[in-house]
Amino acid sequence: MRIGELARRTGASVRSLRYYEEQGLLTSSRSASGQRRFTPDQVERVACIRQLYAAGLSSRTIYDLMPCSESPSPENSDRALERMERERERLTASIAELARARDALDGLMVLNRTDRAGLVDAAPR
Amino acid sequence: MRIGELARRTGASVRSLRYYEEQGLLTSSRSASGQRRFTPDQVERVACIRQLYAAGLSSRTIYDLMPCSESPSPENSDRALERMERERERLTASIAELARARDALDGLMVLNRTDRAGLVDAAPR
């Protein structure tokens, strides 16, 4: 399929898809006239890429992780796994941090409600 | 206390603290010579600000939220609460998304391990 189709199917912009390719996250064959051609399973790959972006990984990191992104070998696999482990930990920490932030927000909300009640009490004009 | 002290106590850089002030998130009195003076309770405030930054709020949003940041009034309180509610939802969604991303990563790890095992099996030179 062409790039517009892939964009429609994945929800990514055409620009983003080109960018992913530029970053080595996505490969395409080219038609005689130079247009990119993608295979159906790239849809899934894009979804995966976007998941990882959503997890806050950089394109470089995603590149390093992509299974068999270049030459599959036990060494590469191990390196990737190690990296994934690290990122997994980062993610977990990040989730915990967000949860803490949410708690902090809850605290602010309570505070605000209290303040508000105080205001209404004090000056019920 | 002076800005360096506050930085040490909060873990924020001096640059960041100035920036927070510039964004209206932090106030300071000035000494005769123009140096910023902070009170001890600003330490907590900075911690709170950083929590919210960590939650992905923009300085503008944080500004809008800060309790009684300008004129405390029931209307302002309500607006702030509404905003907080929205941000809370965003946070919750974001946490869920990160969790999904972590699952995706787990999937990749399993895949990678499988691939690796296959490689070792197939070509155990």
Added chain:
DNA sequence: CGCTTCCCTGACATGGGCGTGAGGTTCCAG
């Protein structure tokens, strides 16, 4: 006094994913 350390303002740099526009080619339906 002088030395070190801190503080001030102002301004430019940066990263990174993506929007956007220019200027041009290709594809396809009518």
Added chain:
DNA sequence: CTGGAACCTCACGCCCATGTCAGGGAAGCG
């Protein structure tokens, strides 16, 4: 054949919290 949609490359812009450098006052100790 023709017009519009889709595609191409190149390149600049943006956001925004921070780092960092320059150039110059303060603070405080020996």
